[in-house]
Amino acid sequence: MRHNGGVDTGIIIGIVVAVVVVVLALLVLGLVLARRRRISLHQTPPAGTQGPVTGEKPQVDKPGTYKANTGFSFTQGGGGAATVDRPARRPGDQEGPSAPPAGPTGPTGPGGGPGAGPTAPPVPGAPGAPAGPATPRADERTDTDGQPMVGDDASVPRDSQTRSVTEVTLPDEFEVAPETETPETTEPEPEPTTEPESTEPEPTTEPESTEPEPTTEPGQGTTETSAPTSTIEAESAGTDVAGAPAQDTAPSDEVLADAGVTEADAPVETLPAETLPVETPAVETAVEEIEPAEGRLHRLRGRLARSQSVFGKSVLGLLGGGDLDEDSWEEIEDTLLMADLGTATTTAVVDKLRSELAANPVRSADEARALFRAVLVEHLMPELDRSVKALPHSGHPAILLVVGVNGTGKTTTTGKLARVLVADGRRILLGAADTFRAAAADQLQTWGERVGAQTVRGKEAADPASVAFDAVSQGIDSGVDAVIIDTAGRLHTKTGLMDELGKVKRVVEKKASVDEVLLVLDATIGQNGLAQAKVFADVVDISGVVLTKLDGTAKGGIVFQVQNELRVPVKLVGLGEGADDLAPFDPEAFVDALLG
Numbered sequence: 001m002r003h004n005g006g007v008d009t010g011i012i013i014g015i016v017v018a019v020v021v022v023v024l025a026l027l028v029l030g031l032v033l034a035r036r037r038r039i040s041l042h043q044t045p046p047a048g049t050q051g052p053v054t055g056e057k058p059q060v061d062k063p064g065t066y067k068a069n070t071g072f073s074f075t076q077g078g079g080g081a082a083t084v085d086r087p088a089r090r091p092g093d094q095e096g097p098s099a100p101p102a103g104p105t106g107p108t109g110p111g112g113g114p115g116a117g118p119t120a121p122p123v124p125g126a127p128g129a130p131a132g133p134a135t136p137r138a139d140e141r142t143d144t145d146g147q148p149m150v151g152d153d154a155s156v157p158r159d160s161q162t163r164s165v166t167e168v169t170l171p172d173e174f175e176v177a178p179e180t181e182t183p184e185t186t187e188p189e190p191e192p193t194t195e196p197e198s199t200e201p202e203p204t205t206e207p208e209s210t211e212p213e214p215t216t217e218p219g220q221g222t223t224e225t226s227a228p229t230s231t232i233e234a235e236s237a238g239t240d241v242a243g244a245p246a247q248d249t250a251p252s253d254e255v256l257a258d259a260g261v262t263e264a265d266a267p268v269e270t271l272p273a274e275t276l277p278v279e280t281p282a283v284e285t286a287v288e289e290i291e292p293a294e295g296r297l298h299r300l301r302g303r304l305a306r307s308q309s310v311f312g313k314s315v316l317g318l319l320g321g322g323d324l325d326e327d328s329w330e331e332i333e334d335t336l337l338m339a340d341l342g343t344a345t346t347t348a349v350v351d352k353l354r355s356e357l358a359a360n361p362v363r364s365a366d367e368a369r370a371l372f373r374a375v376l377v378e379h380l381m382p383e384l385d386r387s388v389k390a391l392p393h394s395g396h397p398a399i400l401l402v403v404g405v406n407g408t409g410k411t412t413t414t415g416k417l418a419r420v421l422v423a424d425g426r427r428i429l430l431g432a433a434d435t436f437r438a439a440a441a442d443q444l445q446t447w448g449e450r451v452g453a454q455t456v457r458g459k460e461a462a463d464p465a466s467v468a469f470d471a472v473s474q475g476i477d478s479g480v481d482a483v484i485i486d487t488a489g490r491l492h493t494k495t496g497l498m499d500e501l502g503k504v505k506r507v508v509e510k511k512a513s514v515d516e517v518l519l520v521l522d523a524t525i526g527q528n529g530l531a532q533a534k535v536f537a538d539v540v541d542i543s544g545v546v547l548t549k550l551d552g553t554a555k556g557g558i559v560f561q562v563q564n565e566l567r568v569p570v571k572l573v574g575l576g577e578g579a580d581d582l583a584p585f586d587p588e589a590f591v592d593a594l595l596g
Ligand SMILES: Nc1nc2c(ncn2[C@@H]2O[C@H](COP(=O)(O)OP(=O)(O)OP(=O)(O)O)[C@@H](O)[C@H]2O)c(=O)[nH]1
Pocket: 158, 165, 166, 196, 212, 218, 404, 405, 406, 407, 408, 409, 410, 411, 412, 413, 434, 437, 440, 487, 488, 489, 490, 547, 548, 549, 550, 551, 552, 573, 574, 575, 576, 577, 581
């Protein structure tokens, strides 16, 4: 009996153990499945790259990619030049890299063309003019061979009265999540009247707004939320974090000569820390909490309202209406062209829709939407790596160069990006290489002070390459995570200015490789942006595009063209003037926003 009892007990224990093991296995399986099914707002990393490390806010550098809690994806640069693997053209793509822009304002040769046309000349001394000289000073030219210095030959100098410079003030308080639908009095409405001007000549059909004066201070939240998550001691701008004075880091004659800088355009000495503007006191600045990714995607939807009426209402209305005759297809084609998709992308999209519908006719508006969505997403090349190379590597900070024509939003984007990085626990140094317009450096410095980033700037009219070099030197010395260099706006048609930009990059690379060259394009200027982009890509090998002012245009389709023509990913989009109106570009979320 005892023996039998022992056997029974053994059997019972065995059964209990087996049940426990099965239950545990089921639990683990359930967890794994639940994780897989969880919908992520984050973009899936492209195959072959290291995936983002999600979870708690990472503060230590990982040897690869991680995704900030903000929804932005930051990675380390490859340690080489800012080159980008341009993906091979996919079958079915019809746009060639050299396809001419279809718009009326294609590029023309240096010295002439669109930039020289209708824009008003500078108005020295006019009310509201930025402090300092309002016109380029011929006696201070740095080029002696007939090449212009910054702004010399731009038909719209950067301090011209034709475009106002908004003093960017960051919010003292947090912005509430947009779900509250609280009318934000501080948010400029994307009304046509406030559409910021592009310094590029507009087609005659597009009225040029020369005074994009926002009615309110950008980025000021209306509702106070919880206290800031962190505070940092803001560096006194211009003060070397490592204690080294700016002069110590000035590029040597040898370095500049190597980089093609002649004696004539040798850098103007940058300001020593103690002579930097007084409006940069060392203050303890509360770093505002950044708006979460979810809020940004929501905002994206709202801000693209003007494009939604094209894609969401017009095209979807036709597609969902049942059998389409030739007239309807033509209407769809025209609508997509009007939304700036470009001829080739429009043809490819329409062909794909037609063949899909022929094979599997849709039976409902929902099915039509799903089909249109899938075709649009496919043409946005979701496989491209859109991470921003803003993490330190190889013992030095990431180096980012922000370039573009006048008034596209470079300084604003630099500030917004710094804000995202600082909110992610990164130490950032800003380089104000827009030395032509003092207000631009002030504007950048204001961003720096508010987000807690040091700003390195030079004297007005200093050599921008020298300032950029100083910024990188100080960034390396002080061990920041990233140096973001804001460059002066320049017309792509002006070879002297473009050469100067090339020089900025060459000089910086004497110190550290440039990880990311972000071209800031104004979405409201349509086709002309492509012409600009091609020239910039040639000169500084852009690695990513930031498409700004998408909130003010019905031409959201420009994203398709930019990527198809340049084979460079759109990495970020600007959706307003507010401090958090910068969003990571995600093809699926973008198409969802376009469809409304
Ligand atoms: N609506 C809207 N306005 C924007 C956006 N990004 C920038 N702006 C506005 O565009 C104007 C020009 O921005 P800046 O950042 O000064 O442009 P910039 O390219 O640095 O100008 P320059 O240095 O003169 O070439 C400002 O009024 C910005 O507030 C955006 O995404 N949406």
